[in-house]
Amino acid sequence: MKEYKSEIEFLNDYDSNKYDKLSLTTDILLFSVANGVQENYRKLNKKYFSILLVKRNTYPFKDKWCLPGGFIGIDEDIEDAANRILKTETNLDNIYLEQLYTYGNPKRDPRMRVISTSYIALIDKNKLPNMISNNASWFNVMILEDKNIIDLTLDNGIEKIKFKIKKILKEKTTNKYRYEVLENNKLAFDHPLVIVNGIERLKNKIEYTDIVFNMMPEYFTLKELQQVYEVILGKKLLDPAFRRIIKDKVIKTNKMRTGGGHRPSVLFKYKNN
Amino acid sequence: MKEYKSEIEFLNDYDSNKYDKLSLTTDILLFSVANGVQENYRKLNKKYFSILLVKRNTYPFKDKWCLPGGFIGIDEDIEDAANRILKTETNLDNIYLEQLYTYGNPKRDPRMRVISTSYIALIDKNKLPNMISNNASWFNVMILEDKNIIDLTLDNGIEKIKFKIKKILKEKTTNKYRYEVLENNKLAFDHPLVIVNGIERLKNKIEYTDIVFNMMPEYFTLKELQQVYEVILGKKLLDPAFRRIIKDKVIKTNKMRTGGGHRPSVLFKYKNN
DNA sequence: TGAATAGTGTCTGTGAGACAATATTAT
DNA sequence: ATAATATTGTCTCACAGACACTATTCA
Numbered sequence: 011m012k013e014y015k016s017e018i019e020f021l022n023d024y025d026s027n028k029y030d031k032l033s034l035t036t037d038i039l040l041f042s043v044a045n046g047v048q049e050n051y052r053k054l055n056k057k058y059f060s061i062l063l064v065k066r067n068t069y070p071f072k073d074k075w076c077l078p079g080g081f082i083g084i085d086e087d088i089e090d091a092a093n094r095i096l097k098t099e100t101n102l103d104n105i106y107l108e109q110l111y112t113y114g115n116p117k118r119d120p121r122m123r124v125i126s127t128s129y130i131a132l133i134d135k136n137k138l139p140n141m142i143s144n145n146a147s148w149f150n151v152m153i154l155e156d157k158n159i160i161d162l163t164l165d166n167g168i169e170k171i172k173f174k175i176k177k178i179l180k181e182k183t184t185n186k187y188r189y190e191v192l193e194n195n196k197l198a199f200d201h202p203l204v205i206v207n208g209i210e211r212l213k214n215k216i217e218y219t220d221i222v223f224n225m226m227p228e229y230f231t232l233k234e235l236q237q238v239y240e241v242i243l244g245k246k247l248l249d250p251a252f253r254r255i256i257k258d259k260v261i262k263t264n265k266m267r268t269g270g271g272h273r274p275s276v277l278f279k280y281k282n283n
Numbered sequence: 284m285k286e287y288k289s290e291i292e293f294l295n296d297y298d299s300n301k302y303d304k305l306s307l308t309t310d311i312l313l314f315s316v317a318n319g320v321q322e323n324y325r326k327l328n329k330k331y332f333s334i335l336l337v338k339r340n341t342y343p344f345k346d347k348w349c350l351p352g353g354f355i356g357i358d359e360d361i362e363d364a365a366n367r368i369l370k371t372e373t374n375l376d377n378i379y380l381e382q383l384y385t386y387g388n389p390k391r392d393p394r395m396r397v398i399s400t401s402y403i404a405l406i407d408k409n410k411l412p413n414m415i416s417n418n419a420s421w422f423n424v425m426i427l428e429d430k431n432i433i434d435l436t437l438d439n440g441i442e443k444i445k446f447k448i449k450k451i452l453k454e455k456t457t458n459k460y461r462y463e464v465l466e467n468n469k470l471a472f473d474h475p476l477v478i479v480n481g482i483e484r485l486k487n488k489i490e491y492t493d494i495v496f497n498m499m500p501e502y503f504t505l506k507e508l509q510q511v512y513e514v515i516l517g518k519k520l521l522d523p524a525f526r527r528i529i530k531d532k533v534i535k536t537n538k539m540r541t542g543g544g545h546r547p548s549v550l551f552k553y554k555n556n
Numbered sequence: 557t558g559a560a561t562a563g564t565g566t567c568t569g570t571g572a573g574a575c576a577a578t579a580t581t582a583t
Numbered sequence: 584a585t586a587a588t589a590t591t592g593t594c595t596c597a598c599a600g601a602c603a604c605t606a607t608t609c610a
Contacts, residue, residue: 031304032357034387034398052582052587084305084396088387108457112385112400114307114361123357125307125398127385182555183493184381220456233589250591251572272588273580282455324610325560506562523564524599545561546607 032123036092037079037201038062039110039128039208040099042135043225043238044150052271057237058150060135061164061205062099063171065145070120071198075164075171077205078146079126092129099146101139106132106224110208118200128204130211132224153209153244159192160206171196175206216242220259223280231267231275232256305396309365310352310474311335312383312401312481313372315408316498316511317423325544330510331423333408334437334478335372336444338418343393344471348437348444350478351419352399365402372419374412379405379497383481391473401477403484405497426482426517432465433479444469448479489515493532496553504540504548505529 039061046056063075078099082091089107096105110128118124135148149164149171158178164171173194180188191202215221222238236252258281265277312334319329336348351372355364362380369378383401391397408421422437422444431451437444446467453461464475488494495511509525531554538550 031306032355033304034307050587054588082305082387085389087389088385088398106454106456108459109384111382112361114355114400116358116360125361127387181379183379183496183553184488185492186381215457219458223456231589248573248575249589250593251574253590254572268581270588271582271586273590275589280456323560325608327561504562521600521602522562523566524601526563527599541608543561544559544609546563548562 032125034082034088035079035124035126036082036088036095037077037126037128037204038092038095038099038131039077039205040096040105040131040133041208041212041225042133042138042148043241044135044148054233054237054270057234057241058152059209059241060148060150062142062146063149063164063166064099064143065147066198067145074198075196075201076198077128077201082127088127089129092131096131099142100133102133102137106221110204110211113200113204115200126199126204128208130208132212132221134225134227136227151209155244162202162206169196173197173202175202212242213244220280223259226280229263229265229277229279231277232260233275235260235278305398307355307361308352308397308399309355309361309368310350310399310401310477311365311368311372311404312350312478313369313378313404313406314481314485314498315406315411315421316514317408317421327506327510327543330507330514331425332482332514333421333423335415335419336422336437336439337372337416338420339471340418347471348469348474349471350401350474355400361400362402365404369404372415373406375406375410379494383477383484386473386477388473399472399477401481403481405485405494407498407500409500424482428517435475435479442469446470446475448475485515486517493553496532499553502536502538502550502552504550505533506548508533508551 042060042062044058044060046058048055062078064078066072066074066076078095080091080095082088086094089109092107093103093105096107097103108130110130112125112127114125116123118126147166147168149166152163152165154161158176160175160177162173162175173196174192176190176192177187178190180186189203189206191200194202197205212221216239222235222242225238226235232253235256236247236249239252240247260278261281263277263279266274267277268274315333315335317331317333319331321328335351337351339345339347339349351368353364353368355361359367362382365380366376366378369380370376381403383403385398385400387398389396391399420439420441422439425436425438427434431449433448433450435446435448446469447465449463449465450460451463453459462476462479464473467475470478485494489512495508495515498511499508505526508529509520509522512525513520533551534554536550536552539547540550541547
């Protein structure tokens with residue numbers, strides 16, 4: 011082995027092909043909350059947790075749905091790549107973005123070895139202009155969890171994507187699970203897993219952070235905020251308890267939401283100090 | 284663009300050099316708890332939170348300390364690579380391992396574009412045979428946090444590694460920080476950041492999981508367990524409160540620890556059901 | 557005997573779950 | 584008037600922080 015006298019000398023001489031190289035992609039879990047139809051002028055809009063998927067028009071997995079994503083440039087920071095992809099899908103900057111996990115199973119892409127770093131992104135759909143690329147679509151997420159089987163249905167109003175995942179306890183001290191895809195015929199790659207992991211992360215984070223406000227408009231009623239919590243957590247919350255928890259995080263404004271056939275509600279803002 | 288009739292046909296024709304390729308490494312944060320010297324036959328051993336570092340003997344960063352790590356093989360799962368590296372450092376299998384974060388700054392390695400996925404590993408030092416590679420060393424970790432400056436000292440008894448990191452709030456809703464290295468002249472790459480991120484993750488997880496038991500021997504006293512919590516959290520805990528929290532996680536055995544010049548203590552086991 | 561740790565009892569305040577009660581609107 | 588939601592009051596129970604007290608060993 012040659013002896014180098016300095017780091018500069020070493021670097022000038024370095025052959026960057028010494029080690030195996032591979033490709034890196036990033037996949038984005040873009041989540042939002044959608045309004046359902048109003049069945050009655052008095053009743054509240056039902057809300058749905060929703061995710062953006064893209065229909066593949068090339069091989070591999072042609073005609074299957076997948077998460078928006080793409081290859082990372084050789085001189086591009088991973089997070090920059092994630093933001094670039096988000097920009098092409100939403101035409102928005104400054105979207106909440108958080109790294110989720112890096113998936114490195116050697117067989118996850120049939121073409122070649124591809125490692126993928128996934129990100130969670132959150133958005134208030136109202137801010138979204140309509141001009142998403144025409145192969146992208148928002149799917150409402152419905153989750154049924156029975157024992158250790160998670161049953162997911164994604165629905166964009168035209169098409170339903172169903173898949174099942176089995177959770178197998180892998181590590182006791184931290185309650186870590188191995189996820190096994192049982193049924194899936196419409197999602198590409200390992201994206202069923204990525205989606206489930208992303209939802210679980212969000213479920214956890216909503217409990218101990220203010221992450222939910224990244225999915226809210228500037229002004230909102232407390233009930234609207236509560237509905238977003240409920241739809242993500244997958245359970246109903248009690249009003250007084252919810253208000254106690256949330257009260258220090260929001261500011262009451264002098265605006266009201268009226269016209270609902272019932273007592274109007276005060277609009278609040280996120281306490282952004 | 285050529286039209287393919289099937290996925291098989293497409294894959295056979297696929298040129299895997301179509302996209303830029305890069306190298307992927309993994310770095311391991313191997314944490315443990317070390318016993319200090321006993322100053323008095325009656326007194327308890329002081330405990331230290333400790334981390335394994337390796338001295339680099341080649342460029343780049345020759346003679347600096349770094350986390351144990353290495354390149355990921357072209358057909359190797361990332362987690363398998365992490366376990367392989369752990370095995371070479373500790374000669375042990377079945378070590379607790381958890382993915383921390385993927386660092387992708389294009390300039391983090393001066394040689395070329397290298398992405399690194401870091402893992403946290405935890406071990407009970409008593410299980411560790413002495414034959415670690417002779418350029419590896421355990422460092423006790425001391426942390427001082429004042430406002431937004433974290434002041435770290437790593438000490439292996441021979442050498443002290445000091446560095447400072449500034450925390451800058453990056454995202455309010457989830458309290459995410461950007462970390463800026465202020466002083467560092469003994470650690471390679473972006474490893475000061477990785478270490479700080481790893482410690483913060485562990486601090487969080489110890490509060491809401493049983494992760495601590497991965498650093499404990501089979502039998503331990505409640506005070507020993509409490510000391511591990513204290514040394515990781517960086518604060519003293521009240522005995523009765525600690526015992527209340529922990530009591531459902533452990534099983535009392537009929538073994539005792541005697542010989543301390545004070546009341547003997549009962550040995551407990553992790554309730555592993 | 558005394559220094560040190562091991563282990564328990566209990567008071568108090570906070571906060572979540574539960575449910576009841578009141579307020580206000582558009583049709 | 585009524586159906587619906589908005590908002591608040593309050594009881595209870597669980598639990599964490601704080602501190603005091605008792606138990607036990609060995610040089």
